[in-house]
Amino acid sequence: MANENPLLSASPLPYGLPDYAAIRPQHYLPAFHAAFDAQRGEISAITRLRARPTFENTMVALESSGRLLGEVARTFYTVSSADSTPEIQQIEETLAPLMSAHQDSIQLDADLYRRIKTLHEQREDLGLDAEQRYLVERHFREMSHAGAGLDDAAKERLTALNQRLSTLTNTFEKNLLRDTNELAVIFDDVAELDGLAEGELSAAAQAAADHGLEGRWMVTLTLFTGHPYLSTMTNRASRKRILDASRARGSRDGQNDNRPVLREIVKLRAERAALLGYNSHAAYVTSDETAGSPEAVHDLLRRLAVPAARNASREQAALQAIIDAEPEPFPLEAHDWPFYTERVRAAEYDLDRSALRPWFEAERVLRDGVFHAATELYGITFEERGDLAAYHPDVRVFEVRDADGSTLGLFLLDLYTRDTKRGGAWMNSIVLQSRLRGTQSIVVNNLNVPKPADGRPTLLTLDEVTTLFHEFGHALHGLFATVTYPHFAGTNVFRDFVEFPSQVNEMWIYWPEILDTYARHVETGEPLPRDVVEKLRASEAFNQGFATSEYLAAAWLDQAWHSLDAEAAAGDLDVAAFEAAALSDIGLNNPVVPTRYSSTYFAHVFSGGYSAGYYSYIWSEVLDADTVEWFRDNGGLQRANGERFRDRLLGVGGSKDPLEAYRDFRGRDAEIQPLLERRGLAG
Template sequence: MTIENPLLSPSSLPYGLPDYTAIRPAHYLPAFREAFARHAAEVAAITSDPAPPTFENTLLPLEESGRLLGDVARTFYTVSSADATPEIQEIEEELAPLMSAHQDAIQLDAALFARVAAIHAQLDALPLSPEQRYLVERHHREMAHAGAALGEDAKAELTALNQRLSTLTTTFEKNLLADTNDLAVVFDTADELEGLTEGELSAAAQAAADRGLEGKWAVTLTLFTGHPYLSSLVRRSSRKRILDASRSRGSRGNDADNRGVLREIVRLRAQRAALLGYESHAAYITSDETAGSPAAVHDLLRRLAVPAARNARNEQAALQAIIDAETEPFPLEAHDWAFYTEKVRAAEYDLDRGALRPWFESERVLRGGVFRAATELYGVTFTERTDIPAYHPDARVFELHNADGSELGLFVLDLYTRDTKRGGAWMNSIVSQSALRGTRPIVVNNLNVPKPAPGRPTLLTLDEVTTLFHEFGHALHGLFATVTYPHFAGTAVFRDFVEFPSQVNEMWIYWPEILASYARHVDTDEPLPAEVVEKLHASEAFNQGFATSEYLAAAWLDQAWHSLGVAEAEAEIDVAAFEAQALAEIGLDNPVVPTRYSSTYFAHVFSGGYSAGYYSYIWSEVLDADTVEWFRENGGLTRANGDRFRQRLLGVGGSKDPLDAYRDFRGRDAEIDPLLKRRGLSD
C-alpha cells in the first residue's frame, strides 16, 4: 500500500503554504527523490528538442522546470534551520550530497549549456524584453561560472568536490548547534546573574527547566561571539564564563570540534576554484558579485580598519579609566567591554540602554513599529491568521494586502530561541512570487529571542529591535519583488547587494512617528521620554570603533581563509595561529576586541551562503547610508518615497543589475561619505 505524500500534491492552504501538520519527516526524502526525477526529465525534454534553441523552447521551459523540487526544498530547509530535530538533521545529512549532485547535473549539463550559449550568442538580434534578455545573460553566466564549459573529466571532479563540500557544511552546522547547546552556561544561584532583569532571569530559569534543571538558571549562547547579557551582568566571573563558552565553540577537541571540518572546507574550495580557473575561492566568488574582485573588497576593508582600530583603542582607554578609578582596578578584558561600555554611555550620555527594555515589548514593536512603518511607506496592511498552521507552534502567520486591497502574500514570524533552531537571525522564502507560475510569496523571519516563562511579556533589547527591523527589510524584499521568472524571485540578487534593503529598513527605528508608536512602557503605556530619544541619537556613533572592528575582523578572516591558493590551503594549518596572523595583518588583533565570529563557529561562511562574502554587510551599507540620506532629503516616511523605493529597487527582485536599479532609484552611484560619518570613521 502506497502512503500518500502531502509534499507531492498542491497544498490546499492559502497561498500554497505547505500543510506542515500533515508532513512527517519520513515524507521528505521520497519527495526529494521524486522531485529530482521530475526535474531531470523536464530538462531532458528541453535538451532533446530537435528544433534550434530559442527563448521559447529553452529558457521558458527551463524556468518552468524544477517547480516541485523548489517547493519541497523550501518546505524542508525552513524546518531544518528553525526546528532541526535529530531526525531532521539525519535527513539533511543524507540529502546534502544528493542535492549537490542533482544541482550539478543540471548546471553542468553540456547540452543545456550549448542551447543557452547559442541563444546568448545572438542576444542582440532577438526581440526580447529587458527582463528576458537579463534572464538569458544570467543563466549563461551562472552556468559558465558553475563549470558548464569544463570537460567531462573536470566536471566529474567538480561534482565530487561539490558533494563533499555539501556534506562538510552540513556537518559544520550540526556540530555548531550541538556544541552551542552543550555549552549553555548553567548557574546555581540567581545572585550569579545579578544585573539581569526579572524577565531575563525568567528566561534563564525557563531555559534551565527545559533542560531538566529545575531551580537553576541557564544562559544559552548567541551565534556571535558576544552576548547581550554581558552589558549588565555585575559579576566578572559570570561574564567570563559566558564569553569563554562562546569563544570555545567548535574547538574543544570533542565530537563537535569544527577545526578539521573547516580546514577541509577551505582546502576543497581552493581546489574547486583552481579547477574553474581562479586563483582562490575569494576570486571565484567575487567575480560574480558587484565587487568584482577580492582586491576591491580588501581595499574597502583596509580603508575602514585603520580608523576603526584607532577608535576602538580610544574607547578602550576610556573604559580602562573607569576601571582604574574603582577600588580594585584590573586590566580590561574582552568580557568586561560591554559592561563598562554601558558605564561610559551612562557617564557621557546619561543613558542606560539596559533600562530601555520595558519600552520595547515585542508585540508593540512588531505592530506599532515594524508593521506600521511598512504601512506608512507602502500602504500594506497586516492581519494575523491564527487559522493557518505554520511549521512550529511559536511561528505566527500574517496575511498582507496592498493599499488597493489586493492580496500580497504571507509573512511568518518565528521569534523565540530553542535548542532545535540554529543561531542568529534570518529570512527565507517558503513560496516565491512568479507571474509565470502564478505564485505569491510566503516569507519567514527567524530570530533567537529568549522566551520568558508563560504569562511574562517579551521585552526586547535595542539590538533585538534592530534585528527585527533588519530581518523584516529582507522580508519586504521577498514580498515586494514582482517578476515574471522564478529565477529572479524575491531576494535572488548578488550576495553583496542582498543586505542593502534590510539595512535601509533599520532607519525607521528612530523615526519620530514610528518610535512614538511602538516605544511605550509595558506597564504604564508612557512613551519613551524625549530626552532619552535625544540621548539615543547623540550616542549613535558611540562604541562604533568596537562594533566596526569586530565586524571587519570577521570579514577579514573570511577573506583570509578564502584567499588561500591550493598549495597554501593544503598545508597543515593551525586555526588559532592562522586567525592571529590574519588579524595582525590588518591591524585588528586587539585581544580586548575579539572578532565577531571565530572560524570554528563562523556559520555564515562555513555552513551558510556567505563564503568569501561576509564583507557584503559593509559593502551594502555604503548604499544603505546613501539611501538613508535620500529619504531624509525627500521627506522621510511618505508613501511617495516608499513607492519609489518599492518600484525601483525592492520590486525588481533580481530581474535587473542591482547597481543599475540603484542608479535608477538614486539618480547616481552611491557615495561612501554617509557611511564614514555614520560609523564615526571620517577624518
C-alpha cells in the first residue's frame, strides 16, 4: 500500500515537505484510515502494559504515537483550507466525523487517563525536568478538560456531540466559501469602479476573465465585513453593492444559509459544556486559557467598549460634517465610512493612504521588509527554493537558516486569493519541530491579495502590508519554537496567547531602518517621502474608534452566543434579533459601524478554532503593546533584544506557562496602559 500511496511513505523532499506533485485526492482517505489504525495500535500498546506507569513508557510513548496521522492530517488540511476543490471538500466532509471520533477515542481512553493521572500525582517525585513535568500537567489537564473522567454513558453522548459538531463546522465553512464566491460583485462599466488604482482594476478584470466574463470586472469579497476598495470608490451605489453583498453571506435562504447551522452549533456546544460540568461553552473554553473565566473577558471588553463607542461617535460626527458641506448631503451609512474617513485623513493629516500602494510592491515588502526585519533582529536568512514544489503553483518555498548557518526549516508563502481558498489570512504548520522525532519546522503563510494580470506588479495596501508582517510573526513562532515533545511545538500555546508574537511583529512596519528599505516606489525606487512617514505615524490612532468598535462588537457576539446555557441555546433563536440585542447590551449597536464579522460569516468561531476565543486578539494586544514599549525603551531593532525575545518567549513554544514566560522576558506582568494609549482609549 505504501508503494501505491505517497502519503504512507517518507517524503523524498527536504525537511519532509510533502511530495504534493505525487499526491492525488484519492490518496487521502486510505492514508487517514491507515494512520488511524496505526495510532490505535500505538495507544493500545501503552494501555496494555502491566508495568507501572513511567514517564518513558507512557508520556514518551504517547508523544511518539500518531506521527503518521499528524503528517497526513497537516498535509491534507493545508490543501483543504487553501485549495479546496469540490473533490477535496467531499473528502473533508467524509473525514470530519472520523477525525473527531478518533481524537475522542484517545482523549477519552480511561486506561490511558489512569496512567497519566498516576504520573500527574507523582510528578514532583519523578525527577523530571521542567518540560517533562509540564508535559504531564498539560496532558492530564487536557484529558480531564475533554471529559476523560466521565462515565461511559456521558462519554458516548460526548462523542456523538463532537462528531456532529465537526460535521457542522465543516458545513459552515463550505457554505461560506460557496456564498462568498457566488456573491462576488460584477460590474459592467469600469466607470462604476472610479477611484480604484490601475492594479486594482487589473485584478478585477482578471477575476472576471477567469470566470468567463471578458470585458467586465469582478470584485471578490474579503472575509471581514468591509472591503479595501470602499475607501477609494467614488460611486456610492457601487460601494453599497459591495458592502451589501458582504453582509448577506450565509444569511440568504437556500443551500448556503448558515443560520440553522450556527444555531445548531451553539446548541450542541452548550449541551457539551453542561455535560462537562460548565454552565456555558465560554466558561468551558476560558477555563483552560490565560483568561481563566468569561467574566474576566467580559470585564475587559466592557471596559474598552465605552471609550471605543464614544470615539466612534466623534469620528462619525466628523464624517457627517464633510457630507453636510456637499451640494447634496445625505445621512452617513456604513458603506460611506471608509471613503469619507480617507477624506478626513487627507484633511487632518494631508495623507492619502490609497496613493501609497506604489511604495508597497509585494516582492520588495517581503524581502526588504518582512525578511529584512527578521534578519536584523534574529540573524536568520532566507533562500528561495525554486526546486521545491508546494500544493499550488502560486505557493513559494523558502529555506530558512539561523545566524550560524544551520537550518531552521522551510517557509511557504501563498499570497493570492482564489475561489478554492477560504477567506482571511492565516499561518499553519505542515511539519512540527521536535527533538524527539528529529524534525524541523515547515510553516505556511496564507493571504488573500487580488492577483493582477500577468506582467503587472502586485501593489499592496497598507493593511495588506500589516497582514503580511502579522502572519509572519506566527511563522517565526513556528520556526523558532525548539522543544523536545511535539505536543509543545510551534504555535501550540493557549489560544488567547497565540496572537501575541504576531502582533509584536507588526511593530517593524514603521521602524525607520525597515521602512526606508522596503517602502520604495515601484517605478522610481524613491523612498517613501519623510513627511509622509511622519504623517503615517501621527495618524496611527486615527479612526481607532471605528476599528476598536467593530472588533469589540465581533468579540462580544462570540461571547454572547457562547455564554448561553444549554436551556437558552436550545431555543429557536432569531440570528439577526440575537445580534441586535447583544450589540445593544454592550453599547456597540451603531448601524454605521457594523461588526467586523456577523454571525453567518464569522468563520473564526463557527468553523475555525476561536469559538469563545475571538477576544484573544485584544487580550494578546495587552502583552503586545507592553512588549513594544520594552523594545523602544531598550534600543529597538537590536540582535540582543531579538535574542531575548526569541529565547524567552518564541523559543519555548508551548513548553511553559505563557504568562510565566512573559514575566521571564519582561520582568513583570503586562500593563494595560500602553494598549489604551495606542488605541486612543486612555482618556
